Amino acid sequence: MAQTKRRRTKHRGNAAGMVETRGRTGRKPTDKDRKPEQKGGRGGKANRFDTPPTWRGAINRALLAVVFFALLVILLFKLPIANALGVSAFMLLLYIPLGYYTDLWLYRRRMRQKGQEPAK
Structure with a gap:
């Protein structure tokens, strides 16, 4: 039979009544022990609009x-596959430059907001 009660994890209380968190509770990590911070300031993911757009991405x-x-x-309008592929090829030619x-407009706008000159 499966166990029905969940086991509770123990908290490590000290003499002052403070509960320490799990993990490293000993010495503070040195600069060498710490992971290097990511590029982008606060460690977050870099914004997609900070890099200039490419035709490959488009x-x-x-x-x-x-x-x-x-x-x-094909599914909603019930067009034959050949007709749907023809319309889709036209849409592909429209979607790429669009x-x-x-993306170029959003990139230039982002650079203006940051007060930087957009890369050519």
Whole structure:
């Protein structure tokens, strides 16, 4: 039979009544022991709009969007697969420059907000 009661973890209280957390409770880690901080200031993930857009990124995003578009056209509008692929190819040609120039606009806007000059 499976165990029904959950085992409680023990807290380590000291003489002053303070509860110490699990893990390293001994000496403070030295600079060598600590992990190096990530690039980006506060250790968070770097913002996507801090790097200039690329055509490769726009193509990848457009391909992903076109796959979903083709599936929706086939399933919702019940178009034959050949017709859906033709419409999807046209949408791919539309999505690529649209995605690139939208990213370029967002990148330039972000650089203006940060007070930096956008990279060419």
